[in-house]
Amino acid sequence: CSNTSYSFQYHQIYQPTFLTWSTQRPSNRLNNAMSRPATLSTSLRSANGFLSSSPLAQESILRDLADAEGEEEEECHRTNNTADGDQDFGLSHEQHYSMAGSYRRTSYVASGPRPLFPSAQAPESRRANGQDREAALAEERSLLRDNHLIHPKHPRTTSTLSKKPSGLLKKTFVTGFVPRKGGADEESAVEDGGPNENTSLLGNPAEPYGGIDTPENIDKRWEEAVASGKIKTTWQREAIVLARYSRSLILTFLLQYSLTVTSVFTVGHIGKLELGAVSLASMTANITGYSVYQGLATSLDTLCAQAYGSGNKTLVGLQLQRMVYFLWAITIPIAIVWAAGPSIIGAIVPEKATAELAGQYLRVLIIGAPGYAAFEAGKRFVQAQGMFSATLIVLLICAPLNVFLHWLFVWRLGFGFIGAPIAVVIIENLMPLSLFLYVRFFGGMECWGGFSKLALRNWMPMIRLALPGLVMILAEYLAFEILTLSASWISPTHLATQSVLSTISTITYQIPFPISIAASTRIANLIGATLSDAAKVNAKVSLYAALFVGIFNMILLSSTREYIPRLFTNDADVIELTAKTLPLNAAFQLFDSLAALCNGILRGLGRQEIGGYVNLFAYYVIAMPISFGTGFGLHWDLYGLWAGPALALGIVAAVEGWFIYQTSWEKAVEEAQERNALS
Template sequence: MDNNRSSSRPIDGSRLGTSFRSQLNSFTSSSPLAEAAIARDLEDEEEADPDRDPDDDNSDDSDALRHKASDYSMATGYRRPSAIAIGSRPTYMPGLAVPEHQRLNKRERESIRAEERSLLRDNLVIPPKRPRKQKSEDNITARWGKRLSIVGSPLLSRTKSQPDEETGIVPGESRAGENGDPDESTALLGDPALPYGGQDTAEDINQKWEEAVISGKINTTWQRETKVIARYSRSLVLTFLLQYSLTMASIFTVGHIGKVELGAVSLASMTATITGYSVYQGLATSLDTLCPQAYGSGRKTLVGLQLQRMVYFLWCVTIPVAVIWLCGTWILEAIVPEKETARLAGLYLKVLLAGAPGYAAFESGKRFLQAQGLFSATMYVLLFCAPLNAFMNWLFVWKFKWGFIGAPIAVAVTDNLLPLCLFLYVYFVDGSQCWGGFERRALRNWGPMIKLSLPGLVMVLAEFLAFEILTLAASWLSTEHLAAQSVLSTLTALTFQIPFPVSIAASTRIANLIGATLSGPAKITAKVTLVIAFFVGILNVTLLSSLRNYIPQLFTSDKDVIRLVAGVMPLCAAFQLFDALAANCNGILRGLGRQEIGGYVNLFSYYVIAMPISFGTGFGLHWDLYGLWAGPAIALGLVAGIEGLFIYKTKFENAVEAARLRNERA
């Protein structure tokens, strides 16, 4: 482990409270566009009601407004995950997901304080929460001696004179120095009757954390980082699996009707993702910047104002989306050779349009809650809606005998239930403090929001398109190949929902450590992440390869489709290891602030290498579906290799220094 200091420049201990914290404002470079938008909203609010007390909006949590991010050492590394889990390949918005506000809510303060206290405890800077009990035979005898009231027992007397195993201090012996002044032991021990020796106050944690970091005392272990990554990712894995099940349920249910219907639902889902869902998700990413900055402005109701603007904007965007979906049959018939498949896919899109406004509101509402630190709200909503969606798919398709049309009806109903459940959560549980009611101001000042949304839209579309284009290509082979492609893409997307949340957890953790100038622990976390990714990849390889003849039968009863899926499954299983490693290499790069490396490598590998190979082997060499999947398999291996080599060569100390430079320019 690297215990070197992150900078060779001497630091005056008397300036710890100012110079050190000023160095820690990494990964929070402010967005001038967002700041200007928030400032304009504040001015409009002042003009509308000049006598308004700014504390009125925050009477329930005024303490949050008194605590700025600079008051907490790890605060500026603290990241709010904002992930997109619809489509075959979820994506992560690394730049827009960073909290850019300068104030912390109660949950964030508690999270940062607990993390710093835990690291201080593990590095013996402060005592453990509870003194460890002695397990020696003498100690057992002493306890029985007390119970039997054996006063003056030689065994009891000898036990009391034994020094403490952890501190070396003899019980009852003075902890002061020869002159009665506190010595080194006094500061460490504090009051043994209190948790952490009474040294877990905010002032003590801040001071001891800064001193420990400057002196290089904060280290970590692979065991600790494994637990942290597991804790960070467990709820994310569940959330991603639940959200992807909304798409998977239709494919799983309709697949047993026939291969034409299975191909149609896959084609419709792909079209809906590229032309609708990904558009909503990409545009809504601007709220990852605007909502946290509005929250940090001191006027919480501005968060609700940003929510209203985005909902209205996305509803306006729904108009061109509706035109595309309503004309879906004509568009797909011009692209897909199988007319019946195109007709059913177009019908699916027409019905799905009823849920588009609800889904747009859900994407906006999700970020409204995340800005307040309410990350579990989405998981609770999905815990209710995802099983209900699967049940409605079965109910409408098979029980009510509506057939193919039942699947999009179930999805549309679910898309409208999602924002309704979020509303109920805000109304009855938490989050209503940031809602100030409907305002006409939501119809103005859209320019900054749109400018911030467009880069997110481009990033999301680029990520989705690389894999979804394979579905369109498979339709040119045959109906059976399109149906098999639907099963394969669903399976590989499902297995991806495990390593990808781990990568989000890794980027969050590494960003926290880099933000706190802890390059050594960040390096340990990166190594642990890659080891976890390796085992997750092996798990996916084992599952897909060993069950390749059984899994396809869960999706369809057509023997030709089952044969095609089973034939390509070994290739899909083989690149699962590269898939997991590539996803987590991307997460490490995001944590280091070098996400542009991952972007360039991914774009080159997918669009310059994978797509030509896929079309060349699939159509040129007539490898059919096997050839279409050969391109992504090679690309993922290339991504994992290039990014892994870059991470190996990277000096984490340089990432810390780069974070400081970003702060100086901010």
Template structure:
């Protein structure tokens, strides 16, 4: 989920060409939407021609033809889906930002608000409501001039005599700042005026930003994302918290089962569903809203079909894991966990598809609202099933399965009673045809997501070969580091979007400032995580388990995990900045090299060759994160932001 911006506008015609609004540049950092999506839409229209939906929310005064590039001030990037990440995704998704080339009415309004705010901050339009008696700034000067003029009018009898019968005589009710200035933003608040002033200001290089503004914007974007990500991950943490207090064997089994479910199930669903980021978005952008619902149906049916081989693997999980894991009791419990978890797989598949259905319409809050209900409910069910009902270990997967079934129901209720119904045309037989283009789009996403999961999940499998205690400790460590990761990662997404917006608006200087603010925020978060893990090393393990051996191992390893938290936060935000610059391939290559060419050999060499155990297994990722942060930091330091703006403009022109 490329994007750069700057003021490359000091040269005549090129400055005018680059001086476009945020809306007109939103897609300047990605390749044009795949032709495969156009093929799907064309075939669907042949089956049942459908005219563009005239009810699309394009009744805005700016018209309905706005086709921004890929990024807007309204968070139109694709938010990563809920998965059961063992640790984190190590390779940034190339498609972590959306491929739609449209803006909804809500999005256009938000973009205009951002442009208006920047114009106001740079004193290019008056404040919203000029302050009375202000002695400084533009409003103060205008107020004093208007008051002085009014006094002259009142003190001049000749001028009073010259006032015609239809003229309004100034009185105590006359606006001191004049008719226009008495209105919000001095009467310059219409979309046409905002667009005109924005184009002129960008072309003249008058738009600048500040650290304070970018910090505020980053916080505004990142705060809801952090909450969403923490709620998503809590669905996994609740089971580990609850089961961990039964015993270390059960704790290790949960970790092993989650790893297997990630690689063979959840990652498959998530990866395949990424094709809807293109298919649904293009269908919605073309004005054929009912085709969005058709794509949703196709994906749900496809994922349910894929659930059959996934189910076969999960039902035979005990036999498969027993052949891999030396501890048979752990393998048996993990296999039991997978069998029960299978009941929630269809619901999870529908949830993944439903999220994309809503995201294509710009409805990103739906997932947060559903999680605000389901996440606490999941935690409560874990506690009640495991301890109150006395079901023990099997209570945790039952709670997860119930939650995964409730998630798509929550989205359904949101669509039914809140928003999103415009894109649902009912169940259609066409949903069982024309699958090939969808599959062609889905497979690359599957490969990328699986590549992300494998690197860190291998550590969990490797820990099972040391001992049951170390497997349980690995479960705790991976959960703790994944929780700390839920703060810098959302910040990186927010930074990526902000930088993309600014580069799309050709504001390279502002984009550079936003990047610096993001890196400073990463340092603050990294230091905070280091402090928390270091000072609470003796208390955190006890939250997950009562086993003294596991607590001892985790407490001994937490300082190592704390040591690379700063590199982790920096590497994550460097990846986000690269996505904003449209250079996500750099991040992909660096991450693949660091994790698979450096981390894995170091982990296995030190963990098993030198017999360092878990210390050795975690040494690899620690070194890799330092390598990623260093290489990408050097690349960003040497990046030409002005050139990035020009390249973005070229891509937009070709697109």
């Protein structure tokens, strides 16, 4: 282990940063890491993109590698042997247009319930692995099959070959694929099961994929097809891909948000005072605690990815330890603030009874803060290894249990209001334990090298990487949480109603936001493969999907405005006020959905900074002044408070939509290649 080590060969791609391998002597490791040339390529298995790896992360990982060489010799030797098995997935052996190297998986880690800034929602950076290669090959097969460049997966017999669809069946299904260009001989080679002069090239239709389903053959077919411009896509194909990408994301984000919203549903039926208190407590916890944990943990998106690609996988576990210790240290001042919750909230909110209940809620949450911090770090630990199902499985266990515990403590055992935070802290401590059990028994332990005193050193690069994410996520939370705080100055009824409206809008947002992540992933992958026309088709399909979701949410909220409030509370005044205000909330659902998808498309194009600037301007320069001016100056109350965000979302959707319309997709591909060459 002391004779050789793995240095970084960095490649820029869309948002994630993948790393390939080269064997170097331990001397001059940093210089080798920074100066190694990148391979210019225009594919998804290549490394096109806009974001480079972080120099701070490089510095941190290389320093850890040096420490590990001196203090963990045997462990380094063991993990390097393990890492050897992954070297086959580097980029050096890939074809020019193959998809695996820059293939991007959708992210299951969201920074907050309603992110405003697309740049803060970039999928986690990590090194490409075998799962990515298999997924990329599957995408290549699908597009090759749709373009009739390989045979279908299922073998075709002579009898089935003789049956050709006609009429409505042909119009419905066959038109969903790209028509093949070629002569009669070429067409017969695909349709005829018998051998002929083209069979060796096109394969045998009696076998799956014509009997050519090997990575080498798929690579060759893909290279030839992309180079000759034969790869096209259709709206049907992109709709299927979008649905497949987004379905598990929607479930994950709904489950994740249910951990928060369950308290609102449960406590709201006690009374409007309790409903307002739980909303204030959640707002305070988000701004002063949870957003801090989430923002600081974003540095692991880079650090864990580069640690995974360093040649010593146990550095991923070292980064996890370091972040957990750091977050636990931050928990001390957070706990002090939460312990003083009644006094702090009481100084801001005029209703003292509401402030007292919110303060009690915060004090109980202190017990769950360390567990929440560990889970935020743990999510990045498993996702850096490509274990995207781990978080979903934990949520599938904890979310239903969270509902049961709320019912048990609040109603069955009669704890009342205080039972809600008790249920929350139990779940917050159970989630990291569940994640540990998943890693222990289902995979991921190869990145855990045991507890190390190295975790107590080298904190500054991590902190410097974490601060920008912290600032961004705090800004995200503040934009909407400040409306809840403002509503408390009107009346307890308005505060309770604001809690219901905010919860409803966030729940409905959990559909277009995951779809935007799926669209971002697909568009980035297609752009990386130089398939600009296909990326444009996906963008159009995504916008139509956003239009459909927005209209559906708008109709749903408008038609059920008399019934939805009853899910949250039994208070007649709150129900009546919510029903009156909900049409305004429903009206901006269309803009909300379109804005989310536009942000996703911009992320896929690598232009998320455009969305960040537009959102920042729309919410803080336009929305907030309008909300306060109409809500308090004109005494429109909640109508005024919600008028600002509604107008801001319309502006965001319009400006970003115009920018996307003006975008040259071919130029986006060229810019990706240029940046890759510079890397």
